[in-house]
Amino acid sequence: MVDQLVIGDRSLQSRLFIGTGKYSADTLIPEIIKKSGSEVITVALRRIDFNSPTGNVMDHIPSGMQLLPNTSGARNAQEAIRIARLAKAAGCGNWIKIEVISDNKYLLPDGYETIKVTEVLAGEGFVVLPYISPDLMVAKQLVEVGAAAVMPLGAPIGSNRGLKTKELLKILIEEIALPVIVDAGIGKPSDACEAMEMGAAACLLNTAIASANQPELMAEAFGMAVAAGRKAYLAGLGRSEKYASSSSPLTGFLHSSIAEETI
Amino acid sequence: MEVVLNGTVANVDQEMNLWEFLLSKELNLETIIVELNEVIVKKQEWKTIILQDKDRLEVLKFVGGG
Numbered sequence: 001m002v003d004q005l006v007i008g009d010r011s012l013q014s015r016l017f018i019g020t021g022k023y024s025a026d027t028l029i030p031e032i033i034k035k036s037g038s039e040v041i042t043v044a045l046r047r048i049d050f051n052s053p054t055g056n057v058m059d060h061i062p063s064g065m066q067l068l069p070n071t072s073g074a075r076n077a078q079e080a081i082r083i084a085r086l087a088k089a090a091g092c093g094n095w096i097k098i099e100v101i102s103d104n105k106y107l108l109p110d111g112y113e114t115i116k117v118t119e120v121l122a123g124e125g126f127v128v129l130p131y132i133s134p135d136l137m138v139a140k141q142l143v144e145v146g147a148a149a150v151m152p153l154g155a156p157i158g159s160n161r162g163l164k165t166k167e168l169l170k171i172l173i174e175e176i177a178l179p180v181i182v183d184a185g186i187g188k189p190s191d192a193c194e195a196m197e198m199g200a201a202a203c204l205l206n207t208a209i210a211s212a213n214q215p216e217l218m219a220e221a222f223g224m225a226v227a228a229g230r231k232a233y234l235a236g237l238g239r240s241e242k243y244a245s246s247s248s249p250l251t252g253f254l255h256s257s258i259a260e261e262t263i
Numbered sequence: 264m265e266v267v268l269n270g271t272v273a274n275v276d277q278e279m280n281l282w283e284f285l286l287s288k289e290l291n292l293e294t295i296i297v298e299l300n301e302v303i304v305k306k307q308e309w310k311t312i313i314l315q316d317k318d319r320l321e322v323l324k325f326v327g328g329g
Contacts, residue, residue: 019329026327044328047269047321048295056294057327070328082301086323089303090296157329184329206329 003234005201007148007179008095008127010066014039015196016226017068017181018219019206020057022158028215029060036219037227040066042097042204045083045090046073068129070097077116084121096121097151098130107157111138115145122146131183134168139176149178151204154195155185158207162191166198173199189218189225196229197237264316275314282309285322296323 004011017040020029033041043057061067069087074080077100084096100113109131115138118128127148132138134152142150152172155161162185163169173180179201186192186205195203203226212218265272275284281304285292297304298321304312
């Protein structure tokens with residue numbers, strides 16, 4: 001059986017979602033996509049700066065990729081709804097990553113506003129993927145109001161600190177029927193692999209690839225780590241034990257037979 | 264007359280439609296999104312809308328993000 005992640009009306013082979021921010025040049029993006037194997041990519045919407053015009057990131061994203069515009073910059077539900085509608089009007093499709101943040105130090109999401117946005121946009125036919133703190137009650141309410149997945153953070157955005165919220169992520173994975181996509185904070189391929197081993201449906205990351213010395217190589221490493229972690233989850237991890245348990249038989253040792261013959 | 268373009272006041276010397284105004288800003292019109300007085304304006308409507316004094320325009324594009 002082919003292992004696919006189904007979100008909205010799309011079946012995905014790759015469980016790695018990637019961002020497009022922080023690259024030294026947007027021209028790197030096609031190779032990052034290719035090496036990572038990712039099929040879902042995030043973008044942001046911003047005012048054009050007429051004093052320093054720059055290119056458009058969309059010029060570097062191959063057709064066929066599932067676009068996941070985010071609502072970054074939104075400080076409340078109203079602003080997030082506005083950004084989501086603009087992204088849809090721009091031809092980005094109907095997927096939207098909800099990001100409502102009013103805390104500029106840790107960039108932690110506002111769960112209450114996120115629930116409000118999700119309810120409105122899901123009602124308008126959006127496939128809503130909200131970025132949240134790994135809070136079970138918030139996640140449960142997001143299920144109620146029509147989210148397509150929940151995207152809890154592993155650590156603050158861009159921190160590369162890994163799965164600091166591991167225990168809470170495990171609870172969400174256990175209790176929430178929607179795909180749980182670990183978003184934010186993943187710093188190493190081993191972090192992504194661990195999240196997948198725990199049963200996360202996918203990982204979304206940006207900084208860990210973009211800030212690597214060789215982003216293309218890191219993209220490939222993350223693609224492999226996510227795939228490996230998923231396979232390990234499907235295979236079922238063996239039990240961990242306090243004491244040693246020999247992997248080789250504990251009978252028929254050469255020394256014991258020699259000892260017996262000598263006697 | 265004056266319009267507010269991305270939060271900054273901009274002078275418009277003569278009557279012009281939205282499409283002409285955007286063109287005068289040397290933008291790639293294929294890749295931008297325009298909101299006029301907080302209402303999204305579809306591309307096919309740009310030539311039919313004449314800018315009015317105190318109009319508030321937001322001109323946006325996609326950038327890299329996570």
